Amino acid sequence: MIEKIIGLIIFFVTATISKYGSLAVMVLMALESANIPIPSEVILTYGGFLVAQGKLNFHLVAFAGAFGCLLGSIVSYYIGLKLGRPFLWRYGKWLLVSQKDILRAEKFLEKYGELTYFVSRLLPVVRTFISLVIGISKGSFIKSNLYGFLASWIWSYVLVYVGVKLGANWEIIRPWWDKFSYLIVAIIIGGIVWHVVRVFRDSKLTTEDLIIDKA
Template structure:
């Protein structure tokens, strides 16, 4: 996949970056670290590319992808989720009231969650779905998503520029960064399941 990503970026420049980052947000397994750090390396090597251009293209792609997932959550809607929980919630020991509590929490802390989750691998894309599901106002959602995205993208592009030919070294450290977050997520899920199980009993 890495070779294909690099080929697309070399072939299409800013447009390739925009499309790849858009796909990365809709299909999280595509690694943004490769796209952005290699993009920084390309900026360093090509006089036709600039840091601002790369940051703009990648940010527009990320925000566009986030809006797609936001509307996916918006279309899915709370009522459909309620029907699913009503029918299959017993499997996960969930009740409709649990969904309302989660939605209430997101309405209270949603903007902060949208911003902070832009720095968490995998979750950075998926957070857009509950934002749409909770009917979060679109304009604030876009603002918080854009701010978080600009910071994330700028750091990775700059690292790619600073490391030059050694840009791939960033991937090793971001793998470690991602693995730490995945472990935290798994632990939180286990704790959540245990809590729900004990509460139901």
């Protein structure tokens, strides 16, 4: 079941980018940064794959990815700012964000301050919901989005470049991919299942448990 869902997501992402190009990259990355669980790794590497085929422009795809992140982050920031902790505490699990994840992000933000705005955008999973936490904490709107945009640009360039290399060497890589693709997919699915189970397990923790964990 989960494998089919992941397959549908990947098909949707690749088909949309194939049809609409950089515009699709921007919209999909905006959704990812607005807490919709669409993997940016798939979006950007596939964009890079199409760059290698001469169908898209490298710099435009990278910029579209970073700009999409900015748009999604703004939406996410204001959701956190306006709805606050009670919303994220209650409904975060449906965004695949556990209460422990929220506490860890808040502790990181408290400890490292504005550095969090930049570094968090380079971390898988965390990058998806960090703007919610910054909004809840009433962090700087301008600084968080400026630093986040710069970090997202780096993230986008790296993943698009990976996609370009995969596309340029596909004939060499393809035999290995055909041989190990099921193993790779199994690892990805296993990681996602573990994360989902962890999120819903942590959502059952009591307030006392969370206070102790935060301490």
